[in-house]
Amino acid sequence: MTTGILPPRGAAARRRAAALRTAAFMSPWLIGFAVFFAYPLLSTVYFSFMKYDGFRPPSFNGLDNWSYVLTQYPLFWPAMRNTLWLVVVVVACRVAFGLGLGLLVTKIKTASGVFRTLFYLPYLAPPVAATLAFVFLLNPGTGPANTVLGAVGLPTPGWFTDPDWSKPALTALALWGIGDLMVIFMAALLDVPKEQYEAAELDGAGAWTRFRHITLPNISPIVLFAVVTGVIQSMQYYTQPLVAGKVAAGVIGGSGQQFEPGYPEKSTLTLPQLVYNAGFQRFDYGSACVIALVLFLLSMAFTALLMRRRGGLIGSGD
Template sequence: MTSTAIREGRAARVRPSRARTKRKLVTLALLAPALLGLVIFFVYPLIASVYYSFTRFDLVSSPQWIGLRNYQYLFTQDPNVWQATLNTLWFVVIWVPVKVAFALLIAGLLARAKRASGFWRTLFYLPALVPPVASVVAFVFLFNPGTGPVNQVLKFFGIQGPLWFNDPAWSKPSLVLLGVWVMGDIMIIFLAALLDVSKEQYEAASLDGANGLQKVRYVTMPSIAPVLLFSVVTGVIAAIQYFTEAAVASGVASGKAVIGEGISNNLGYPDGSLLTYTQWLYVRGFGTYQLGYASALAVLLFVVAAVILILLLRRFKAFTPEGAQ
């Protein structure tokens, strides 16, 4: 009888163990397609890029190991990489905050609108549906210094309009204006977050004697902090990878709207002011077929982006209710 009880106890312990193993296998099987895609389209390309960054590779011949020569050339000899880096950082520091601030401002106004709110929401959101290339081409023609309607209106009021996309000092601010015009995707997210803030919190703040700015600081901002973080993080990623708008603006403004084979002829026009890091990476990788050096540029971009995002996520904790505790 004692041996029978021992066997029954062992069987009872084995059954839950087998059930847990079965559940783990089923879970792993369900996750397998996603994990496989992650390995194929992220892990493998990342490892391959790191390897190729230490080689001389042109897609024709086999990769030749050259150690740190690509990185040495990147930091000490490349004539355009630092200008491209500074232009990209300009978009991160200026373009992202301006776009997020305007989107938040418009969302706040729409959240308080009581008449024709649907019309105004649609009106501000529609530009976000315009394809990037089409919006850039339209903006370049609108801001044409000679025949564009913007300068014509300024001239009517006695104001001498700038050269916009043809002036190195105004080319990047012109793209900022474009970013403000197409901020509808962020605006609609902010609007949903603002409408979700409880009215009881504002009423309690009013009873405590809080003014409008204090309500924004202590009620609105903590409530929408996760949405604000999401918008800033995605904006920073988009600014670091900024390519299409700058490349198309350079081509159209210079009169040579060619991307690919002829990109080096109008690269960063005017005077390299719109040359971004990803454009330079593209030219070195697919213009001159220096895939090894382009991989080094890509690895550096990945590291810098990861560091910026980690610092940004840590900084945002101070503005969340959990971080304030």
């Protein structure tokens, strides 16, 4: 006896067919996610509890790797402090400078295309080439930057050879290649409704009031995007500090030459460099996996915090 509440026999088959079609369309992403993210992440977690040097079979050692990295590894906390410094300072400076350049370019009426090109070109330079050029420009003895500063009577820092100036020099390098953020902010600024500016001007609002209550609320999703992606990129900062430290230290030999990253005095050492140092120079894959997981957890924590507080990131404009 049928009750009349069961779906028709073909409905379940149609749902299964629809689910299979959806899975087929998603399969490239699912395969890529499993192979390039899920499997490496699970392997990293697994090896973080193993003693493994890449030659002998791994053996379980519990929390020894975690204890060693967090309490005994002398390079971990300097790398952590440098990485967090770069996250806070470089991201803030890049967002502010990129927004400022975007505002400047949108206001230029004559030859605006030329200025856009000039500001964007440095972003296209390969990271290694850009870093080499910056190290030579900021050479404390013969670099043009210190030559100009000395000519006008200003102090001439040691830049990449001085631990107090190495991170500001990396910040200047990051600001030099700001073209990507400039273009993103420029597009967002051009999309702000002009009617809102006109109404605010009729009400007597000044430039700062218009920027705070009209510009910022309209581009807040772009600001959030720039901050989140900037945090992730800063947590992965590897090439520029490594190359700058090598060149400043005079280590420009072949691949067989050993180099402890972080010159000068560990001031340019970052967590990604420490992962490479522990895993491929010291052959301590367990400790390298621990550092990689710390880096991953920090990135997730920063991103979650920013996404949770996105409403208060720049203010509501009220």
